[in-house]
Amino acid sequence: MxxxxxxxxxxxxxxxxxxxxxxxxxxxxxxxxxxxxxxxxSSTSSHNFISSGLTLDEACKILNVKPPQGGKANMEDTIERFKRLFDVNDPTKGGSFYLQSKILRARERIELEVREAAEAAEREAEVKKGWNPKVYKDR
CATH class of the missing domain: 1.20.5 (Single alpha-helices involved in coiled-coils or other helix-helix interfaces)
Structure with a gap:
């Protein structure tokens, strides 16, 4: 049993x-x-947030900048706002590490978008120009 x-x-x-x-x-x-x-x-979508956890719109709102138009953005203004906000939120000065990391990720996301657009424009220009290989003849 x-x-x-x-x-x-x-x-x-x-x-x-x-x-x-x-x-x-x-x-x-x-x-x-x-x-x-x-x-x-992730390589083709402009609304992805795999790499940084932010969408492009969120990143632009965090840094209070305009979204890149046609892959071009005023990076001087973006970097200036990033530095100011990053310094203001320094934890040693009583700021928030969380906000500081969000500001850093926002800058990285905008830079990623601009870099991807520049690479796409470069590829497109190369395609329009055509393939022109260098041919070396043996003597």
Missing amino acids: AHRIITQAVIVGARAFGRAFAEAYRHASASSRYSQSAAGS
């Missing part, structure tokens, strides 16, 4: 463990697929 109870307890425990393991595997697999799809679209 005791062996039946022990056997049933082992079977029920194994079944519960198997279900939990299968659910954890499904969750990990879905998470992996989501992160791969998000990383795959």
